[in-house]
Amino acid sequence: MTPPTAAEVLEVVRSAVVTVLEVDPAVVQPGTRLREDLEADSLGLVEIVEIVEERLAERVPGFHVEDEELDGLTTVDDAVDLAVRRLSGAG
Amino acid sequence: MRSLRQAHRRRGLSRDSGVAGPRVALDLLGGDTAPDAVVDGALLALDEQADVAVVLVGPTDVAERLLSARRPGWRDEPRLSLAAASQVVGMHEDPVRAVRAKRDATVRVCARLVREGPGAGGADAMVSLGSTGATLAAAVFTLTRLRGVARPPLAAVIPSSSGDLVFLDAGATVECTPALLTSFALVGAAYATVRLGVERPRVGLLTVGEEAGKGDAVRKAAHEQLTEAFDDLPGSFVGNVEGGDVPAGGPADVVVTDGFTGNVLAKGLETAALTVTAAVRAHLAARGDVPDEVLDAVAGATAHMSPEVLGGAVLLGVRGVVVVGHGASTARGVASCIRTAADAARDGLVARTAEALEALVGDADRPAGTVESATDTPGAQP
Numbered sequence: 334m335t336p337p338t339a340a341e342v343l344e345v346v347r348s349a350v351v352t353v354l355e356v357d358p359a360v361v362q363p364g365t366r367l368r369e370d371l372e373a374d375s376l377g378l379v380e381i382v383e384i385v386e387e388r389l390a391e392r393v394p395g396f397h398v399e400d401e402e403l404d405g406l407t408t409v410d411d412a413v414d415l416a417v418r419r420l421s422g423a424g
Numbered sequence: 425m426r427s428l429r430q431a432h433r434r435r436g437l438s439r440d441s442g443v444a445g446p447r448v449a450l451d452l453l454g455g456d457t458a459p460d461a462v463v464d465g466a467l468l469a470l471d472e473q474a475d476v477a478v479v480l481v482g483p484t485d486v487a488e489r490l491l492s493a494r495r496p497g498w499r500d501e502p503r504l505s506l507a508a509a510s511q512v513v514g515m516h517e518d519p520v521r522a523v524r525a526k527r528d529a530t531v532r533v534c535a536r537l538v539r540e541g542p543g544a545g546g547a548d549a550m551v552s553l554g555s556t557g558a559t560l561a562a563a564v565f566t567l568t569r570l571r572g573v574a575r576p577p578l579a580a581v582i583p584s585s586s587g588d589l590v591f592l593d594a595g596a597t598v599e600c601t602p603a604l605l606t607s608f609a610l611v612g613a614a615y616a617t618v619r620l621g622v623e624r625p626r627v628g629l630l631t632v633g634e635e636a637g638k639g640d641a642v643r644k645a646a647h648e649q650l651t652e653a654f655d656d657l658p659g660s661f662v663g664n665v666e667g668g669d670v671p672a673g674g675p676a677d678v679v680v681t682d683g684f685t686g687n688v689l690a691k692g693l694e695t696a697a698l699t700v701t702a703a704v705r706a707h708l709a710a711r712g713d714v715p716d717e718v719l720d721a722v723a724g725a726t727a728h729m730s731p732e733v734l735g736g737a738v739l740l741g742v743r744g745v746v747v748v749g750h751g752a753s754t755a756r757g758v759a760s761c762i763r764t765a766a767d768a769a770r771d772g773l774v775a776r777t778a779e780a781l782e783a784l785v786g787d788a789d790r791p792a793g794t795v796e797s798a799t800d801t802p803g804a805q806p
Contacts, residue, residue, distance in 0.1 A: 355571065375520050376561060376575070383524070383565045400525055 336420045337392050339413060346412045349384040353377050363410040378406065385416060393420055445475025446769035448762050449534040449547035452482025453512040454554025455751045462553065463490040465758020470503055472759060476766045477503040479547055481534045484508050509533035512554070515751075519557030523565065531558050535566035538744040548769035549745035551736065551761045556748050560596050563742040570611070570778050572785060573741030575600075577608045578683070578748055579615055580690060580737040583728045584673025590616045590625075591670060591679050594737045595687035596748075602645035605629070605680055606653050611740050612678040613659040614780035618773060620677060624658050628665035628676030630685065638664055642682070650680075657784055671729075697729035732757040735764035740777065745769045 337345070347361045354371050367373040373381070382398055390396040398419055406412055450466055452459045459482065466478045480487045484506045491498040498504055511526040513519060523532055531552050540546030552559045560576060569576060577593035592612045597604065609627045616625040629646055631639035636647050647664065654661035665675050671693055681689070705722050708714040727733055733756075736749035745768040749761035768774075 355574070376564060379520050379524050379561070380564055400521060 335392075337389065339417050342389070342416045342420070343409075343413050345385055345388050346381075346409055346416065349381045349388070350409065352384065353380045361409060363408065363413070365409050366407055367409065367412075368407070378403065381412070382406075385412065389416060389420070396420065445473075445477060446548040446766040447477040447479060447542045447546075448765045448769075449479045449481050449507065449537040449550040450758070450762065451530045451534050451550070451552035451554055451559075452480050452487055452509075453530045454552040454559075455749065455753060456553075457751075457753060458553065459486055459490060461753060461755050462758055463487065463494065464755035465753070465762065466504065467491075467495060467498075468755050469759040469762040470501065473763060473766060476762060477505070478762065479505045479507050479537060481507045481509050481537070482512075482530050483510060507533060507537060513558035515555050517555070517558075519555050520561045523558050523561040529558070529562070530554070531562040532566065535562040535744070535746070538746070539566050549747065549765035551747045551749060551758075551765050553736075553749040553751055553753050553758065553761070556595050559746060559748050560739065563739055563744065563746045567742045567744040567746070570741045570743065570781065572607060572781060573611050574607050575604055576739045576741040577611065578686075578737040579612060579740045580734065581619060582670055582673075582679075582693075583734075584671055586673030588620055589670070589673055589677055589679060590619065591681075591686065591690065592737075592740065593681065593683040593686045594690050595683045596739065598682065598684040598687070600642065600682035602642055602649050605642070605646040605682065606649045609650055609661070609678065609680045610653065610785055611777070611781055612680055613657075614777050614784050615738075615740055616677050617659075617780045617784075618771075618776045622677045624660060625677040626660050626662045626675070627654065627678045627680060628662050628669065630667065630670070630679050630681035630689070631664045632666065634664050634666065636663060659784065694729065694731050697726040701726040733760055735760035738764065738768060738773070743774060743778075745774055 343363065347358065350361045350371065351358050354373055354377060356371055365371060367378060382403060386397055396419065398415060402415055406415065450462060452462050455462065466480055469476055469478060487506050509528055509530040511529040513522040513526060513529050513531060523529060526532065531554060534550035534552060537546035538550050542548050556578065564576065575597045578596040579590050579592040580594045581588050582591045590612050592608055613625040613627055616622045627650065629643065629650060631643040637644060650661045662676050665679055667689055669675050670679055670689060701723055705719050708719055708722065731750040732754060736747045739746040739748060745765055747761050747765040750757055
């Protein structure tokens with residue numbers, strides 16, 4: 334199974350953000366800040382990460398983000414970049 | 425060998441084993457009195473609750489040793505099983521980070537069993553007496569939330585002088601926004617229709633005075649939001665209620681507050697009931713001419729307020745039955761929590777509460793609090 338593309342990862346992240354924070358999909362853009370703009374708290378952020386991990390692991394078994402990497406997450410794009418790096422094995 | 429044995433036991437949890445009633449996953453390592461009181465409580469529940477099955481979740485060698493010391497023939501009990509979990513989330517740990525890092529933590533495995541369901545070798549419900557924040561995180565990550573419930577509150581049913589009432593949040597989220605309190609009120613009202621059978625639940629906001637302007641900024645703003653939220657709903661917002669309205673009952677079927685205040689009040693009420701009872705009993709006993717049955721009656725009068733009897737609080741708004749018990753519970757308290765969990769599973773509490781919430785607010789009118797959420801780390805101990 335081929336790893337997801339960056340565009341596919343973005344859709345996975347956006348979908349997780351919409352599900353967890355119950356926001357209009359239109360407001361979830363690459364530059365949207367998770368805490369400041371969408372008022373995500375620590376539980377919500379990890380909830381998003383867990384959903385993203387679960388969905389991407391369906392394509393790439395064992396996909397997992399290290400906890401230390403979560404501290405740098407600010408925007409939707411940060412989450413996508415992190416996932417893509419992990420998927421490519423560079424992270 | 426151990427993994428094969430554990431897998432065999434897990435398979436033995438399915439309905440095919442002949443156990444017809446609810447199967448409750450019990451956190452072996454949660455609480456101040458664990459694992460001893462947890463094991464004692466599991467055995468007590470099996471003795472008293474005929475159709476309930478218990479899955480002890482934790483290190484299997486610990487469970488086996490404790491069970492063998494108490495009941496040598498425990499392996500022949502078809503309603504008792506073990507599920508392996510090698511880690512525990514401590515009370516001192518950040519619950520969100522710890523639950524994420526410890527995939528094999530007891531609360532996480534309990535939640536996983538509930539997600540799998542009894543037909544797949546899992547469970548119908550879970551009980552933990554450990555870190556409330558960890559239980560909340562494990563439930564949210566694994567079971568996921570109902571739409572409209574930004575943070576699942578802990579709901580306790582309090583036997584007030586005017587009848588049972590739903591009290592929430594009893595300690596899951598210690599710092600809340602007005603929007604979050606409003607979402608608690610809505611899911612609490614839905615729960616009250618199911619649990620108490622109240623068609624049009626009356627919701628009160630706990631604060632320091634009956635008048636609308638009483639309380640801190642959060643309470644004042646919440647009063648406005650609640651007034652607006654319940655404007656066109658089957659339930660009604662009756663305004664502010666005070667601490668005394670919880671044990672006395674009367675104004676409201678649902679009393680809403682943040683987890684910090686809720687936990688303080690709940691523990692205060694519990695201890696006050698026990699302290700007054702003990703004082704009256706001691707006073708009567710000192711007279712020397714009071715029959716034992718009178719002394720027992722005095723104790724019985726407040727026994728229903730004891731956390732040992734109440735059976736913990738239900739985490740509302742997650743897609744599975746999750747009961748959080750008092751960390752200092754004895755075996756009786758553990759058994760009561762198991763009863764609460766089994767009753768909730770038997771009654772289809774999660775699905776019915778979800779339906780009631782949907783009926784209350786509808787798809788078109790999402791409850792406030794669905795975007796806004798709390799800013800703190802979850803978890804006081806109920």
